[in-house]
Amino acid sequence: MAVAEATPPGRDFIRDIVQADLDAKRHTTVVTRFPPEPNGYLHIGHAKSICLNFGIAEEFGGRCHLRFDDTNPTKEEQEYIDAIERDVRWLGFDWGKHLFHASDYFERLYQWAEDLIRAGKAYVDDQSQDAMRASRGTLTEPGRNSPYRERAVAENLDLFRRMRAGEFPNGARVLRAKIDMASGNINLRDPVLYRILHANHPRTGTQWSIYPSYDYAHGQSDAIEGITHSICTLEFEDHRPLYDWFLDNIAVPSRPHQYEFARLNLTYTILSKRVLTELVRGGHVGGWDDPRMPTLAGLRRRGVPAEALRDFIRRIGVAKANSVVDMAMFDHAVREVLNKSARRRMAVLRPLKIVIENYPEGQSEELEAINHPDDPSAGTRKIRFGRELYVERDDFMENPPKKFYRLSPGKEVRLRYAYFVTCREVIKDGAGEAVELRCTYDPATRGGNAPDGRKVQATLHWVSAEHSVASEVRLYNPLFMSPSPDAANFATDINPNALEVLADARVEPALAQGGNSPEAVQFERQGYFCLDPDSKPGKLVFNRTVGLRDTWAKVSGAKGA
């Protein structure tokens, strides 16, 4: 069961159908299923399907099954099975005892295939794959009947049993449904029900040497489980007549119906298992859980809360029109959740040293900082102030443009929770790069307010040079440079700056306490971050989940940091 959503679930055409079926008493309970093939990791596109299927079951008081569509042992692995279960749970859904596999039904599917043969509705075809392709016809021309199409029932039965017994090599024969080689719908041109595959199946081992096709297995599996609404993506729309054909020609225990919706697409993102697999295998990313990946594992490691993902899915709705959702929509959903929950901390990503000349050497003091501006119960913490500090390099400009509110020579700003400071002098290296600022502070502004009421334009985050902790910070940008990347040429579109490693960041000591808790934090004025599992006791690694909205970056035309 998912945690309660802050906002009610949306309405969509599928929920309307479910409601109508319930109203018309066509069903008493709703049963849906999420049917992943364990040949890769789940991604954000699957999250849409998961939220739809589990969400509907929950809202209408029904149930949702997790069913592995494991009909192709040449592509499926146990690692993926485990990852899928982990990811669905993390997303916030529970299938209870309703965990199934298409392979649970192999024997029944096989018997039904024999039934079809006996009824003269299926036959064993000896044609080569090429010959079959050639006789299938084209989009505009009908196909031709196989020379084996009128084989006697007894011979079909014998050959099919021998296929099962493993007497023939891979590809030697297939079992096909006898439907209509002239159909305008190519799925109905005598589709393959079984192919010979001498392969080791993650669950059934070498017990089988023939495996059912997706089309043959899916609807019947639905029927066995009593699925009422079998929800899938648009590309299966023209498989529906075949889905129905099997259910109409086999003595199935229930009669499910298939409905199709448009899959999710996101700007700057490719959601194709083939491409994601290649990204991993080709070493373009660190793994399936690389935070640059749109996988649930990657998003989780990046720090995206499951709640934000669910909320995002709810916002984008469900329809039948192909669409591409703006990544900004996703970022917004993430920020919305994190803004409410994340504790505030200070961290300097690209440090620039400042020395407070009128602050006593060898001295430091504690100041109080609040942990969450909108949640007093989050409490406060102490932060250390001293003579030598770090501020963000981007917060200083020697020759600032008009609207630059931050530090520049002669300018006074506030250091958050601390004092007003004024930049007096810029120390540069040989290349003319500022390496240190000499500043003064006003002791009367302790805590951040001036008794004389004078204002400053900016408040900067900072850390103590002595007390802060050196850390690594990893910033993430879109994996692809193009807003609509082409899956066929993805390699040339990979963004070389998708991962930016900041090796010399300095974070306030509070971030080094509390061990490796994955809790999300906000680095003030920067974004939301979480601890990466690469962190070690002496070396913390933070991932930027998403940056804060940055109006200044837009105004200044700076590239997104």
Added chain:
RNA sequence: UGGGGAAUAGUUCAACGGUAGAACAGCGGACUCUGACUCCGUUAAUCUAGGUUCGAAUCCUAGUUCCCCAGCCA
């Protein structure tokens, strides 16, 4: 040129013969010890052409554009 789908603000989704609305993005402003958050305001759409109707995004006709299908993948 066969079969199956889809077209509404920049984007995603509503409106189910009766005032075209929301969210995100954008723009302007208020507030602010985060150029964040929050709040206020605002720009902006029915693929085209006919028809039916008192009234059409919705129904009809004809077009246009886009997506999917010729795996022994799912």
